Amino acid sequence: MAIELDTYVKGVLGGKRAVIARAITLVESTRPQHRSLAQELLTELLPHSGRSRRIGISGVPGVGKSTFIDAFGTMLTALGHRVAVLAVDPSSTRTGGSILGDKTRMERLAVDPAAFVRPSPTSGTLGGVAKATRESIVVMEAAGYDVVLVETVGVGQSETAVANMVDTFLLLTLARTGDQLQGIKKGVLELADVISVNKADGPHERDARTAARELAGALRLMHGKDAFWTPPVLCCSARESTGLDGVWERLEQHRTLLDSTGRLAARRRDQQIDWTWAMVRDELLGRLHADPEVRSLTPELERQVRAGELTATLAAERILEVFRTG
Ligand SMILES: Nc1nc2c(ncn2[C@@H]2O[C@H](COP(=O)(O)OP(=O)(O)OP(=O)(O)O)[C@@H](O)[C@H]2O)c(=O)[nH]1
Numbered sequence: 001m002a003i004e005l006d007t008y009v010k011g012v013l014g015g016k017r018a019v020i021a022r023a024i025t026l027v028e029s030t031r032p033q034h035r036s037l038a039q040e041l042l043t044e045l046l047p048h049s050g051r052s053r054r055i056g057i058s059g060v061p062g063v064g065k066s067t068f069i070d071a072f073g074t075m076l077t078a079l080g081h082r083v084a085v086l087a088v089d090p091s092s093t094r095t096g097g098s099i100l101g102d103k104t105r106m107e108r109l110a111v112d113p114a115a116f117v118r119p120s121p122t123s124g125t126l127g128g129v130a131k132a133t134r135e136s137i138v139v140m141e142a143a144g145y146d147v148v149l150v151e152t153v154g155v156g157q158s159e160t161a162v163a164n165m166v167d168t169f170l171l172l173t174l175a176r177t178g179d180q181l182q183g184i185k186k187g188v189l190e191l192a193d194v195i196s197v198n199k200a201d202g203p204h205e206r207d208a209r210t211a212a213r214e215l216a217g218a219l220r221l222m223h224g225k226d227a228f229w230t231p232p233v234l235c236c237s238a239r240e241s242t243g244l245d246g247v248w249e250r251l252e253q254h255r256t257l258l259d260s261t262g263r264l265a266a267r268r269r270d271q272q273i274d275w276t277w278a279m280v281r282d283e284l285l286g287r288l289h290a291d292p293e294v295r296s297l298t299p300e301l302e303r304q305v306r307a308g309e310l311t312a313t314l315a316a317e318r319i320l321e322v323f324r325t326g
Pocket residue numbers: 059060061062063064065066067068099105198199200201236237238239240
């Protein structure tokens with residue numbers, strides 16, 4: 001049964017879980033009638049949002065993200081925080097099932113009354129999934145969650161999308177030393193504000209500490225002496241819940257520094273502008289691909305480009321010409 005705008009607003013602001021879940025479903029929906037209601041809801045909620053720590057968490061599959069978020073989130077709720085877990089997993093749009101943010105992977109947090117775990121939206125492009133997650137952040141903040149963790153897999157463009165919606169980005173990694181350091185993608189290192197080497201327990205602990213020292217040295221070189229912030233490299237064990245307080249301390253330190261220097265507000269404003277243009281790009285591209293004339297022209301144009309009968313530049317011009325006049 002459909003519910004009214006007012007019921008959504010009151011339910012979300014009152015922290016009612018069932019209404020929060022429905023509000024997120026509404027925000028994720030791509031149906032035109034849902035989209036306008038979702039925008040009305042977000043407009044009402046916006047004045048109550050913005051007060052959380054928005055933290056992105058990334059790391060390759062196997063690094064222990066679920067175990068980490070379960071333990072880290074549980075530590076935070078014990079400290080009195082209210083924790084929301086969202087996810088951006090564009091691969092789930094292909095498989096139809098969400099891998100990240102799955103409640104069964106976070107057993108303690110899933111049943112914690114001070115936490116709310118939401119799997120990645122499963123429909124649309126990365127742009128669509130990112131938009132739904134950004135808007136879900138507004139819902140969670142209005143509902144009183146003061147820590148929002150946004151999880152993503154350590155592959156592809158999804159990390160950049162997440163870095164662009166959070167204040168601080170945490171990268172989880174495993175013990176690698178020397179040459180293996182090269183294995184960590186530079187692009188991901190550039191996004192990271194705090195790095196933690198997970199599984200620093202039992203026989204792996206020494207390797208983890210060595211790897212952390214080496215990585216910290218590499219980052220100091222990368223960032224230079226006068227950098228505003230050089231990402232600290234810590235060690236933790238998600239399984240044994242050790243080192244998690246240190247990770248939290250550094251995340252808080254980074255955010256406090258951003259806030260006290262005015263960078264936090266500026267960063268969030270810049271993100272709004274980036275999102276605006278990202279949405280314009282997505283919408284335009286969607287319309288272009290749906291355009292009947294473009295669709296009918298495409299196979300022949302592609303054939304000609306492949307056969308070397310037409311340059312890519314001319315083919316692009318033809319497509320835009322048809323779209324403009326179509
Ligand atoms: N020794 C040790 N093992 C860990 C730790 N954290 C996670 N693991 C193990 O690593 C494996 C992968 O952990 P998951 O939490 O599923 O993490 P993930 O592979 O990043 O998976 P997704 O979260 O599904 O992407 C599991 O077998 C965990 O038990 C840790 O701190 N120490």
